Amino acid sequence: MKIYNTLTKRKEEFVPVEPGKVKMYVCGPTVYNYFHVGNARCFVVFDMLRRYLEYRGNEVVFVQNFT
Numbered sequence: 001m002k003i004y005n006t007l008t009k010r011k012e013e014f015v016p017v018e019p020g021k022v023k024m025y026v027c028g029p030t031v032y033n034y035f036h037v038g039n040a041r042c043f044v045v046f047d048m049l050r051r052y053l054e055y056r057g058n059e060v061v062f063v064q065n066f067t
Helices: 037-055
Strands: 002-005 010-013 021-026 059-064
Touching: 021 037, 037 059
Parallel strands: 021 059
Antiparallel strands: 002 010
16 A cells, blocks of 8 residues: 655555554544534544554554544
């Protein structure tokens, strides 16, 4: 699986630091007004990524903040 690396500005093969284990920290929505569909993006996208990584046999630790 390739993921876009914003530091190198290119797609790179995803390789976990520890084989078979993935740790994810995701910034959640910053809700300062009414909740809208754009706030759901962080839930949908990263939940799908977590589920895919688990499907591929990885143990996933998923942490998401709310501000």
